Amino acid sequence: MCDTERIVDMKFDRKPIPVTDAVTKVMEYARFGGTEEVSINECENRILAEDITASHPIPPFHKSPYDGFALKAEDTKEAGSDNPVTFHVIEQVGAGHRASRPIESGEAVRIMTGAEIPEGADCVAMFEICQTQEENGKSYMTIKRQMEEGQNVIEKGSETSHGDVLVEKGTNINPGVKALLATFGYPTVKVGRRPVVGLFATGTELLDVDEKLQPGKIRNSNAYMIAAQIERAGGIVKYYGKLEDDFDTCYQAVTNAFAEVDMLITTGGVSVGDFDLMPEIYEKLEAQVLFNKIAMRPGSVTTVAEKDGKLLFGLSGNPSACYVGFELYTFPVIQRYSGVAKPYHRKIAAILGKDFPKPNPFTRFVRGYIHYEEGKVLVSPAGMDKSAVVTTLANTDALIMLPGGTRGFAAGNAVQAILLEDSTGQATFE
């Protein structure tokens, strides 16, 4: 048998594997990309590579939650509506300042929100319940209510103690995490490196976004879509442009790019057509094909190969198949590289919002969107459900995962929805 016949034979000899097996195979080659130190100003949506530990208690001192007077509660024990008790106001303390001396019985300090409670004081009476007067150049304050020890005092360490682990490594840095980094004095933070993900679109039919439509041609939408998916997943896009379906050009371009990136994505040319060149390219590259057929729709032809520990993702050319293939197989690899503790998209139980009567011989990932009704989470198909469809994707933020061997679903049925725009994640695919 000559080489061409052998390759052609291999092309058609594809054994579909279950989705979970495909995910497992890919993740065997997914690795953590190491760490780097970034400024607090540039760490949004990066992944913590160190635990955030309280470097001091919060608050770091007993502090006042109100503007008022700090005093000894004991001094108010006789106070009542008919029995005002008067205090000598010895000084005024704003946030950022401290009282110059401890207070004595009968004394009060005018204190502002956020200021340290003076030594000797054990409560704060809000301005609203106090009356003030001046006499002979001295300030006095009168109160007609009893105060309790500890009243209106935020105790040192009441929020968190020194040494508490507050955010674990592997967590996405959101605005709240940034607040903690600043609180505990982290001008820089250790995060996971982001992978450089190379990207090619293949297909002689592809036009650039600024080109006029021509007979038989279409604009290259997958490159823009995948670039945005890479960024949404936390990767750095290295777009190499589009390639015509010519073996030597494609082989050379893929070989060169593969050496420069942490992983490479191609779209198109993975099926069995005369101009589907990717199978031959993997062969010539001597890459190990992990799978080239998956028991799923869309994206059954999604192919993943490995060479020297790096992954090549051969995503389908059909836009919906390409989109789904990325979210199932490339997304968790990018997440793992970046150090995300839970690298898979979060899957939730939801109620199907519209009928989906199509039978599902294989696991089907219907592009859908989440909505809420009467406190319930619903997910509805976003539109036409064909592999070649592009328009439905604009309205997609979830994939409705319908098991193989089912005969269609009706509105109201319980289904599983894979959330594409939720950074919580989950530790396993299932």
Ligand SMILES: Nc1nc2c(c(=O)[nH]1)N[C@H]1C(S)=C(S)[C@@H](COP(=O)(O)OP(=O)(O)OC[C@H]3O[C@@H](n4cnc5c(N)ncnc54)[C@H](O)[C@@H]3O)O[C@H]1N2
């Ligand atoms: N005889 C068979 N034919 C096909 C099979 C099969 O098993 N046997 N599988 C079908 C399935 S399923 C899919 S999915 C497609 C996969 O095709 P390829 O991945 O080889 O992609 P292409 O042939 O290059 O293109 C398919 C389709 O997508 C359009 N396309 C390609 N690139 C882009 C892009 N960057 N932006 C927008 N659209 C793009 C292309 O024009 C084609 O229409 O194969 C089936 N065939």
Ligand code: MOO
């Ligand atoms: O791979 Mo194709 O997308 O199954 O439709």
Ligand SMILES: [Mg+2]
């Ligand atoms: Mg094809």
